[in-house]
Amino acid sequence: PASLSFHDVVFRYPGDGPVVHHGISFEIPAAGMTAFVGPSGAGKSTVFSLIERFYEPQSGTVLLDGRDVHELDLGELRAAIGYVEQDAPVLAGTIRDNLCIGMPYVEEDELRRVVDQARLGELVARLPHGLDTEVGHRGTKLSGGERQRVAVARALLRRPRLLLLDEVTSQLDARNENALREVITGITAETTVVVVAHRLSTVSMADRIVVMDGGRIRAVGTHEELLSED
Ligand code: ADP
Ligand code: ADP
Numbered sequence: 001p002a003s004l005s006f007h008d009v010v011f012r013y014p015g016d017g018p019v020v021h022h023g024i025s026f027e028i029p030a031a032g033m034t035a036f037v038g039p040s041g042a043g044k045s046t047v048f049s050l051i052e053r054f055y056e057p058q059s060g061t062v063l064l065d066g067r068d069v070h071e072l073d074l075g076e077l078r079a080a081i082g083y084v085e086q087d088a089p090v091l092a093g094t095i096r097d098n099l100c101i102g103m104p105y106v107e108e109d110e111l112r113r114v115v116d117q118a119r120l121g122e123l124v125a126r127l128p129h130g131l132d133t134e135v136g137h138r139g140t141k142l143s144g145g146e147r148q149r150v151a152v153a154r155a156l157l158r159r160p161r162l163l164l165l166d167e168v169t170s171q172l173d174a175r176n177e178n179a180l181r182e183v184i185t186g187i188t189a190e191t192t193v194v195v196v197a198h199r200l201s202t203v204s205m206a207d208r209i210v211v212m213d214g215g216r217i218r219a220v221g222t223h224e225e226l227l228s229e230d
Pocket of ligand 1: 041
């Protein structure tokens with residue numbers, strides 16, 4: 001798993017927009033799960049964009065395993081990270097095609113083995129025609145919740161050292177949310193998981209919570225610590 005830290009990061013999007021991050025710092029050790037919470041517009045999703053190097057901060061540094069992400073090879077950086085954004089794109093191909101995007105050709109039984117290894121059985125098995133190559137259900141016909149599950153499974157199959165999930169449970173029913181929680185719990189020894197969370201059920205399973213508001217870090221702690229503060 002990878003550690004992650006921000007040091008005095010100041011960021012505004014190109015153009016005339018306001019400052020989004022006013023010098024934020026935080027440290028996330030390798031392994032475990034961290035949840036970012038805070039109102040819409042607080043700057044949570046932008047944290048992920050800076051880790052992925054979609055943008056460069058005006059000042060400050062973003063470190064992955066102690067190394068400045070801007071000094072890493074971009075391919076290496078992106079390969080280390082699984083990133084699932086809100087409304088992650090799903091392509092017109094079958095579910096199997098969608099899971100395998102960017103992978104070398106994978107045989108049917110090999111894909112099933114990898115899915116089992118990653119404990120994605122519950123999430124994937126109940127997708128319409130899951131991994132069937134012949135009668136594959138088209139990605140574009142999936143419901144919102146099904147798309148979220150495909151996108152999460154796609155990221156997990158690559159065994160990232162850091163997994164960034166941006167509100168990916170918003171369209172999941174209770175059963176699928178539980179299945180995803182079990183998957184996440186099962187990987188936190190080998191993958192550092194960071195989520196932007198709205199639901200209390202997601203927040204309460206995190207080892208660490210980072211509260212953001214107005215582009216600043218307001219608090220960091222466990223669920224219990226934050227509850228006892230106010
Ligand atoms: P949320 O608060 O749920 O993260 P937002 O409404 O802030 O969602 O953003 C939704 C999408 O619109 C995101 O992809 C974000 O990058 C984009 N976005 C938000 N604000 C702007 C903006 N001022 N200019 C361009 N894109 C924006
Ligand atoms: P959150 O995830 O906490 O809702 P965001 O990181 O999405 O917050 O957005 C923080 C601020 O940056 C908001 O004011 C939003 O409108 C703005 N923003 C987000 N994406 C873009 C973008 N692509 N271009 C310009 N402004 C953006």
